[in-house]
Amino acid sequence: MEQIKHQLESHQVGKVALNEPLNKHTTIKIGGPADIFIEPGGIEQLRKTLDLLKKHHIPVRVIGRGSNLLIPDEGIRGAVIKIGSGMDHIEEMGSTIRVGAGYPLVKLAAVMSRKGKKGLAFAGGIPGSVGGAVYMNAGAHGSDISKILSRAHILFPDGTLQWLSNEEMKFSYRTSVLQKEKRGYCVEADFHLEEGDPGTLTAEMKQFKDYRKKTQPWSHPCAGSIFRNPLPHYxxxxxxxxxxxxxxxxxxxxxxxxxxxxxxxxxxxxxxxxxxxxxxxxxxxxxxxxxxxxxxxxxx
CATH class of the missing domain: 3.90.78.10 (UDP-N-acetylenolpyruvoylglucosamine reductase, C-terminal domain)
Known part of the structure; x- marks a missing residue:
């Protein structure tokens, strides 16, 4: 893996480490080392990383902020790519915001609520990243990502990039097309947010966040909800x-x-x-x- 590490570093893909303990990168604080750990500095760096690892036949697992994830104590053989701080860009375009997959969802909800952008208050207590939220159609309090996403920018394993519309993402309860038919990685997303009152939105988000603090054990390491709700049951x-x-x-x-x-x-x-x-x-x-x-x- 030393050779692969040097090659990745020579391509300036971002942060690269050997035998990185993954319990540092999961919210439940469980997980052994990854043979090689990469945190790309951007979309092109991610694409370069995947291409190089593919050429060397190294298995790859992509993670975000490590919520909703349980990793063995023995760790993960091959490469783990974390979509994080190198891919946390944000751009406002009127009622649309374009957000990198590594942007923390809680932070996004807070920033947008303060700016009077309506639609993300439900996400004020969800501890994942934008990419992970899109992948699993994260939701709470009667809303979810499918209600606000216009389109998602997807990097496929063959190196191609494609924007998928809300319809093409085939969202359903905690599911998207990325879990089924089209295996790929969300690298950024466009959200449509309506105008709202900053004070009202901030208060609403705080109410949701306070409710989660009272009813969910975020004072201890955990992975978030363990089971899908077998509707109509909870x-x-x-x-x-x-x-x-x-x-x-x-x-x-x-x-x-x-x-x-x-x-x-x-x-x-x-x-x-x-x-x-x-x-x-x-x-x-x-x-x-x-x-x-x-x-x-x-x-x-």
Whole structure:
């Protein structure tokens, strides 16, 4: 990997490191080292990185801010590319804003609300990046990314870039076309935001954020919502009705605040969390005959 590292550095793709601990890059603070870790400095740098890694047949995993992600304690073999600080540009074009995939969603919601741009208040407590939010159609409080996205700029594995419209993204509950038919990486997004009152929008966002603080365990490392809601049911409610709140395996615990969160109490391992997920799935299946599908991405 030393040779690959030197080649990437010679192409000035961005930050490059060997054996980078991934627990530093996940919100649940779990994950072993990546053989090689790259944080590209821009879209072209990302494209160069993917091209070079492809030529050397090195497997690649792309991550954002590390929420909704569970990585093994053994780490990830091959390359991990983090879309982060090098791709966090923002440009305002009237009612449209163009945002880099690495821009933090919480920060974007705060900045736009203060500027009187309406539509992102729901995202004030979602700890992911713009790219991850587009990929999974992140949402809360009755709204989601599909309600405000005009189009997404996608980099495909063959190196081509293409803008996909809202319709072409085929959004549904916590899902987009990028998870199914068209494998690719969101590198930036255009959002349409209406004009609003800055004071009203800031107050609304604060209300949403305060609600999340009271009802969700963000004081402990966690990965966000573990399960998709098996509509019309709600995952957290099912876990609570099954008597599983507070249930612990090793250092992993189902939150006492919200049944759809697993927290790292300080010593949780990948296996602890995975065992707890499987226990919830089998218990809910036995008690309610409902299949619980994970929202968190589990790396195997």
């Amino acid at each position: 995952a957290g409610k099912l876990v609570e009705e099954a008597g599983l709140k507070g249930y612990t395996i090793g250092g992993a615990q189902i939150s006492e605040l919200h049944g759809n969160f697993i927290v790292n109490t300080g010593t949780a391992t990948y296996k602890d969390v995975l065992s707890l997920i499987r226990h919830v799935q089998s218990t809910i299946k036995e008690k309610f005959s409902i299949e619980m599908e994970t929202e968190v991405e589990i790396v195997t």
